[in-house]
Amino acid sequence: MANYILRRLLYAIPIAIGVTVICFSLIYLGPSDPIAAVMPDEASAADVQRIREAYGFDKPVPVQYALWLMRAVQGDFGNSLQSNRPVLDELIPALQNTLRLAVFAAALSFAIAVVVGSVAAYSQGTWLDKTVTSFAITGVSVPHYWVAIMLVIVFAVELGWLPAMGMGTGSSRDWAWDAEHMKALILPVISLSLIPAGIITRTTRASVLEVLSHDYVETLRAKGLSEATVLRHVLKNASPTVLAVTGLQFGHLLGGSILIETVFVWPGTGFLLNESIFKRDLPVLQGTILVLAMFFVFVNLTVDIMQTWLDPRIKRD
Amino acid sequence: MAETMGLVQDVSATPSRVPPIVQVDDLHVRFVSKDATVYAVNGVSFTLDPGEVLCILGESGSGKSVTLRALMRLLPRKRAVINGRVIVDGHDILSLSTSALSRVRGEIVSMIFQEPMTALDPVYSIGEQITETVRRHEKIGRAAAEARALELLELVQIPSAKRRLKAFPHELSGGLRQRAMIAIALSCRPRVLLADEPTTALDATVQIQILLLLRQLQKELGMSVIFVTHDLGVAGEIADRITVMYGGRFVEEGPTTAVMRDPLHPYTRGLLASTVHGQMHRERLRTIEGSPPNMEMLPAACSFAPRCRYAVDRCLEGVPDLHRPFPNRSARCIRLEEIGSMT
Ligand SMILES: Nc1ncnc2c1ncn2[C@@H]1O[C@H](COP(=O)(O)OP(=O)(O)OP(=O)(O)O)[C@@H](O)[C@H]1O
Numbered sequence: 001m002a003n004y005i006l007r008r009l010l011y012a013i014p015i016a017i018g019v020t021v022i023c024f025s026l027i028y029l030g031p032s033d034p035i036a037a038v039m040p041d042e043a044s045a046a047d048v049q050r051i052r053e054a055y056g057f058d059k060p061v062p063v064q065y066a067l068w069l070m071r072a073v074q075g076d077f078g079n080s081l082q083s084n085r086p087v088l089d090e091l092i093p094a095l096q097n098t099l100r101l102a103v104f105a106a107a108l109s110f111a112i113a114v115v116v117g118s119v120a121a122y123s124q125g126t127w128l129d130k131t132v133t134s135f136a137i138t139g140v141s142v143p144h145y146w147v148a149i150m151l152v153i154v155f156a157v158e159l160g161w162l163p164a165m166g167m168g169t170g171s172s173r174d175w176a177w178d179a180e181h182m183k184a185l186i187l188p189v190i191s192l193s194l195i196p197a198g199i200i201t202r203t204t205r206a207s208v209l210e211v212l213s214h215d216y217v218e219t220l221r222a223k224g225l226s227e228a229t230v231l232r233h234v235l236k237n238a239s240p241t242v243l244a245v246t247g248l249q250f251g252h253l254l255g256g257s258i259l260i261e262t263v264f265v266w267p268g269t270g271f272l273l274n275e276s277i278f279k280r281d282l283p284v285l286q287g288t289i290l291v292l293a294m295f296f297v298f299v300n301l302t303v304d305i306m307q308t309w310l311d312p313r314i315k316r317d
Numbered sequence: 318m319a320e321t322m323g324l325v326q327d328v329s330a331t332p333s334r335v336p337p338i339v340q341v342d343d344l345h346v347r348f349v350s351k352d353a354t355v356y357a358v359n360g361v362s363f364t365l366d367p368g369e370v371l372c373i374l375g376e377s378g379s380g381k382s383v384t385l386r387a388l389m390r391l392l393p394r395k396r397a398v399i400n401g402r403v404i405v406d407g408h409d410i411l412s413l414s415t416s417a418l419s420r421v422r423g424e425i426v427s428m429i430f431q432e433p434m435t436a437l438d439p440v441y442s443i444g445e446q447i448t449e450t451v452r453r454h455e456k457i458g459r460a461a462a463e464a465r466a467l468e469l470l471e472l473v474q475i476p477s478a479k480r481r482l483k484a485f486p487h488e489l490s491g492g493l494r495q496r497a498m499i500a501i502a503l504s505c506r507p508r509v510l511l512a513d514e515p516t517t518a519l520d521a522t523v524q525i526q527i528l529l530l531l532r533q534l535q536k537e538l539g540m541s542v543i544f545v546t547h548d549l550g551v552a553g554e555i556a557d558r559i560t561v562m563y564g565g566r567f568v569e570e571g572p573t574t575a576v577m578r579d580p581l582h583p584y585t586r587g588l589l590a591s592t593v594h595g596q597m598h599r600e601r602l603r604t605i606e607g608s609p610p611n612m613e614m615l616p617a618a619c620s621f622a623p624r625c626r627y628a629v630d631r632c633l634e635g636v637p638d639l640h641r642p643f644p645n646r647s648a649r650c651i652r653l654e655e656i657g658s659m660t
């Protein structure tokens with residue numbers, strides 16, 4: 001098992017390197033010269049050249065990459081071109097804000113989807129199954145920012161039960177696990193859960209149905225196990241697939257949703273990405289994408305390891 | 318289905334010293350779906366004595382597996398309509414509540430399946446699959462259940478049993494898996510074991526080993542066994558009594574040697590025709606000309622008549638009753654005497 005984890009870690013290295021190369025080359029993929037973009041129009045050629053040297057843009061590209069990477073692994077992604085503060089100072093609070101939403105949204109959608117998806121599978125073909133399936137399709141296809149706005153209208157504007165936006169009082173950097181902040185989480189978490197809940201429900205339904213078609217389910221019943229125990233076996237067999245899909249959805253959630261974070265004025269990674277693209281703040285963009293991509297690699301790795309733990313047939317020598 | 322009422326009386330009239338452990342009266346099973354209704358079992362009645370081994374022989378699709386599953390009510394609840402009466406060790410299987418039924422399953426009657434590759438849960442170890450069964454039916458602790466699991470693996474002669482407890486199904490060969498399956502089925506010392514072609518999917522040498530093991534365990538534990546097979550050799554090896562199934566009915570029944578030496582029903586005769594006595598070992602059932610009946614539209618007549626070389630017009634007038642030309646022998650054919658004198 002330890003061996004297997006080590007091997008998976010080794011496999012993750014080339015992926016991680018690929019990610020850094022792509023992030024680095026973002027500078028050269030943009031439509032305009034990154035230096036020109038931040039310099040005022042009237043800047044002299046000599047000034048531009050000085051800045052170019054100051055940021056190391058005059059060196060050969062591989063050297064630039066090596067230097068950038070060395071700084072990046074130490075957490076130094078340079079300074080924001082906009083605020084001139086270290087990128088990490090912008091990134092960490094944004095990531096924390098998004099993580100709070102993402103963890104709750106992933107947990108909520110997973111919990112709902114597993115229950116609802118299993119119920120649908122067990123009542124395959126009945127009205128219950130059809131209702132669940134159409135809700136799942138609706139969850140995936142209805143624009144979630146629209147649902148977010150509707151939720152705000154109903155629960156914030158009309159009923160006044162929940163805040164319409166923001167993360168409670170205080171700046172976006174002071175979070176506390178109190179009632180006020182938790183209330184602020186509810187609407188964005190629900191809005192964000194729609195798509196993952198729909199997708200995980202459909203996956204659960206499909207994999208539970210698949211498992212139920214296997215002969216060993218009959219063996220379990222022939223042994224006289226209670227239906228609850230049979231369900232436990234079925235879910236354990238279905239879990240590797242469901243987990244893989246959940247991991248993927250969690251990865252998407254980490255990227256933050258620009259639309260939802262905009263509706264709720266939630267300063268997360270989606271917000272940050274949007275802003276850095278809009279303002280051509282390349283260091284922030286690079287740093288954010290790199291960190292998010294690393295998170296994604298890490299989530300996938302975790303899912304992989306959990307799968308081997310759940311399904312002994314996956315080779316782990 | 319009044320046509321089988323005569324049979325029910327016949328069975329209850331049979332004198333027997335010990336009460337039977339299994340008694341099936343006029344069992345009917347049909348599968349209902351939107352497109353069609355499949356009449357899989359059409360009036361099956363039989364009894365099984367304690368310690369007896371009964372073999373069910375028959376072509377593919379004749380309803381052997383469905384009959385066996387009906388004895389545990391192990392059929393899809395939504396699609397399968399079961400009628401008749403099934404008594405196993407005093408339990409009226411078809412009217413038990415779900416929870417009472419789950420008590421009977423595994424404890425009084427259990428089943429082993431054809432495909433050891435797919436019949437075991439791939440994500441639980443062999444040991445876990447045994448202990449959960451034991452602990453479901455008996456109030457014993459984890460350690461005691463594990464000790465029992467080890468004992469069971471030794472009983473079914475799995476080498477290095479201790480290590481195998483932790484093994485997952487995919488880590489075992491087909492033969493070992495089938496032994497593990499048997500261990501699970503026997504984990505609560507059931508009184509009746511149902512075996513649905515337990516050796517068909519295995520290599521020839523492994524088949525014999527598993528068969529010998531089953532026979533030995535049956536003797537040691539004094540279980541009653543119902544054994545479904547295609548294989549005449551297997552039936553001859555293990556069975557006290559043979560019943561031949563055709564079109565969802567038992568068309569012939571009798572002691573193994575008698576049926577094999579002197580088949581009554583034309584269908585059984587056909588099955589045995591290619592087999593030379595004493596050399597029937599490992600012989601598969603020879604196919605008889607014509608095709609098996611369509612189970613969606615069974616005629617109110619002898620369902621074998623279209624393929625029977627002795628058939629006359631009278632055979633199409635109704636489903637033949639069970640005739641008993643000799644003690645302990647019976648066959649569903651109206652021309653038994655005439656055919657008997659022909660050969
Ligand atoms: N779950 C089911 N739903 C619908 N029809 C079924 C189901 N199970 C069995 N049948 C039908 O019932 C009939 C009898 O099937 P059964 O499995 O008992 O045959 P069998 O004698 O065991 O054949 P084999 O030797 O191939 O195993 C077949 O026509 C089959 O198609």
Ligand SMILES: [Mg+2]
Nearest residue numbers: 381382383513
């Ligand atoms: Mg079968």
